[in-house]
Amino acid sequence: xxxxxxxxxxxxxxxxxxxxxxxxxxxxxxxxxxxxxxxxxxxxxxxxxxxxxxxxxxxxxxxxxxxxxxxxxxxxxxxxxxxxxxxxxxxxxxxxxxxxxxxxxxxxxxxxxxxxxxxxxxxxxxxxxxxxxxxxxxxxxxxxxxxxxxxxxxxxxxxxxxxxxxxxxxxxxxxxxxxxxxxxxxxxxxxxxxxxxxxxxxxxxxxxxxxxxxxxxxxxxxxxxxxxxxxxxxxxxxxxxxxxxxxxxxxxxxxxxxxxxxxxxxxxxxxxxxxxxxxxxxxxxxxxxxx
Amino acid sequence: xxxxxxxxxxxxxxxxxxxxxxxxxxxxxxxxxxxxxxxxxxxxxxxxxxxxxxxxxxxxxxxxxxxxxxxxxxxxxxxxxxxxxxxxxxxxxxxxxxxxxxxxxxxxxxxxxxxxxxxxxxxxxxxxxxxxxxxxxxxxxxxxxxxxxxxxxxxxxxxxxxxxxxxxxxxxxxxxxxxxxxxxxxxxxxxxxxxxxxxxxxxxxxxxxxxxxxxxxxxxxxxxxxxxxxxxxxxxxxxxxxxxxxxxxxxxxxxxxxxxxxxxxxxxxxxxxxxxxxxxxxxxxxxxxxxxxxx
Numbered sequence: 001x002x003x004x005x006x007x008x009x010x011x012x013x014x015x016x017x018x019x020x021x022x023x024x025x026x027x028x029x030x031x032x033x034x035x036x037x038x039x040x041x042x043x044x045x046x047x048x049x050x051x052x053x054x055x056x057x058x059x060x061x062x063x064x065x066x067x068x069x070x071x072x073x074x075x076x077x078x079x080x081x082x083x084x085x086x087x088x089x090x091x092x093x094x095x096x097x098x099x100x101x102x103x104x105x106x107x108x109x110x111x112x113x114x115x116x117x118x119x120x121x122x123x124x125x126x127x128x129x130x131x132x133x134x135x136x137x138x139x140x141x142x143x144x145x146x147x148x149x150x151x152x153x154x155x156x157x158x159x160x161x162x163x164x165x166x167x168x169x170x171x172x173x174x175x176x177x178x179x180x181x182x183x184x185x186x187x188x189x190x191x192x193x194x195x196x197x198x199x200x201x202x203x204x205x206x207x208x209x210x211x212x213x214x215x216x217x218x219x220x221x222x223x224x225x226x227x228x229x230x231x232x233x234x235x236x237x238x239x240x241x242x243x244x245x246x247x248x249x250x251x252x253x254x255x256x257x258x259x260x261x262x263x264x265x266x267x268x269x270x271x272x273x274x275x276x277x278x279x280x281x282x283x284x285x286x287x288x289x290x291x
Numbered sequence: 292x293x294x295x296x297x298x299x300x301x302x303x304x305x306x307x308x309x310x311x312x313x314x315x316x317x318x319x320x321x322x323x324x325x326x327x328x329x330x331x332x333x334x335x336x337x338x339x340x341x342x343x344x345x346x347x348x349x350x351x352x353x354x355x356x357x358x359x360x361x362x363x364x365x366x367x368x369x370x371x372x373x374x375x376x377x378x379x380x381x382x383x384x385x386x387x388x389x390x391x392x393x394x395x396x397x398x399x400x401x402x403x404x405x406x407x408x409x410x411x412x413x414x415x416x417x418x419x420x421x422x423x424x425x426x427x428x429x430x431x432x433x434x435x436x437x438x439x440x441x442x443x444x445x446x447x448x449x450x451x452x453x454x455x456x457x458x459x460x461x462x463x464x465x466x467x468x469x470x471x472x473x474x475x476x477x478x479x480x481x482x483x484x485x486x487x488x489x490x491x492x493x494x495x496x497x498x499x500x501x502x503x504x505x506x507x508x509x510x511x512x513x514x515x516x517x518x519x520x521x522x523x524x525x526x527x528x529x530x531x532x533x534x535x536x537x538x539x540x541x542x543x544x545x546x547x548x549x550x551x552x553x554x555x556x557x558x559x560x561x562x563x564x565x566x567x568x569x570x571x572x573x574x575x576x577x578x579x580x581x582x583x584x585x586x
Contacts, residue, residue: 177395179391179395180395180397182360182363182365182383182391182395183389183391183395183456184408184412185365185383186363186365186383186384186385186387186388186389187385187388187408187409187412187413187456187460188409188412188413188460189412190412193412197397197400197408197412198397201397201399201400202399204399285399286440287398287399287400287440287441287442287443288442
C-alpha cells in the first residue's frame, strides 16, 4: 500500500470536517442576517427579495432558520431530558420492528419468487400492483386495520423496507450466473444443495444492498407516520411519539431550534443504522472485499 | 504427491485412460421455432477417443459452446444422439466436467472450498478427499492461495483453480471450453504447459475447445475442425508429436507447422463462407490470414 493510499482515510475525514464547518459557518452568518440586512448597503438586495415575495429584512431560507448556535443551545438543554431520548428509542424500536419484519418476510418471499415459476406467476403481478402505492398512503388504512397505533406505525414502516428488499432479492437471485448452476449440477449437487450453497450466497450481496436502501426508506416512513398519527396522545407523555412527533410537536409549539434538533437527530440515527448494516454486510460477504 | 505438473516430466509409464469415449451421431440443435428458428449445430457426427486430447477448433460464433452444453448434458439435442462409453448422455453428470470460458468459480467460496465443492455435494467428507484437494491445489500451484476468494486471484490462478475443481471429481472426460481465453500471451503459454502436464500425467480423455490454432496444435492429439454455423465437423487432423511436449519443441517441429498450415487454410475457407454471410468476426480473420505470409 502506498503512502497516499494510507493517508486517504484521514484526508477524506478532514474534507468531511471542512465541509460541515463551512456549512455551519454560512448557516450561522445567514441566520444572523436579520441584524445586518437592515444596512443601507443591502437596499438593492432587499428590493429584489421583496419582488420575489420573500421577507426583505433577512436572507431567504437560512435567514428564517434558527442559527446553529441557538440549535446547539437548545440541544444542550434537552440532552438531559428523558423525553428526548424516549423519542429516539421509540423511533428506533419502530424502525427495528418494521425493518426486521420486512427482512424476515421479504427475503424468503423474494427467494420463493426467484426459484419457483408458479409462485412468481401468482404473486408477482399482485406485488407489482401494490408496490407503487407509497407506504404513507397506507397510514389511514393501517390506523383503521391495526388494533394499536404502535402496530399501525410499524406496519407502514415494514412496507417501506419490504418492497425494496423483495425486489433486490428477486433481482439478485435471477442474476446469478447460469454456469454456477451448471457446474454445481455436473458435480452432483442436489436441489437443496444448490439452493443453500449457490442461490443463498449468490443473492447475499443483493440482500445487503436491499437492506441498506430499505433502512433509509424505513426512517423516511417512520418519521412521516409519526407526524401524521400524532404519536403521543395514546402512548402518553411527550416522549412517546418518536422523533417525527418530536419535530411536529416543536413546530406546533413554535420552538424552531428544536425542529432542527429533531431533524439532525434523525440524520444521525439514519446514518448510524445504515453504517451498522454496511458493517454487517461486509462481514457476511467477505469475498467482495478486495485484498 | 510428486509435483510433476510444475517442474518435472510426466512419469515414464503414463497411464492410459480406459474410459471416456464420446460418440456423437447426427447431432443437431436449433433454437426458436418457425421463421425465427436458428440451426446452430446440424447433423454433426464425431468421435472423441479415449485417453486422447481432442481439440475442437472453429470460427468464433460457429456453435462450439452449444456443442459443449450438449456434451455436458445441460441441453438436449433436437436430433441425433450423444453417448459416453455407449451410455446415452441425458443430463449433467460427474463423468463429464466442464471448465468454462472465463471463470465460473463460485465467488463466495475460497479456493479450497471451490475445489472440494463436488465431493461435499456428494456427502464425501473423508480425510483422504481433503488430502486429495490439498494435493491438487499444490499441483496447480495454488497451495498458498487456498483461503483466498476467486476475485482475489489472478486470471491464470482462477483457471487453474477451476481445473482443480473439475479434476477432483475424477471425470471420465474433461471438457474445456476456451478455458484460456482472455489471458495474456505469456500466461496463456504457462497454462498450456500446465494443461499438457496434467493430461500427460493422467491421460484422461480431454476435449478442448478453442479458436487459437497454436493452442490447438500444441495440445492436441487430434484436431476437429468445425464448419461455420450451423456447425459440424469439417475435417480431422492427427497431430503426431511425441509427449511430453515442450513449447520450444513444438514450435520447431515441421510436422506441427504443416498441421497448422492445413488447419489454417481449412479455417480460412470457413471464415470466407461466414464472411460472405456478413460476419464481422470472420472479416478480421480473413484479413489476418491474407497478411500472414504463407509458409
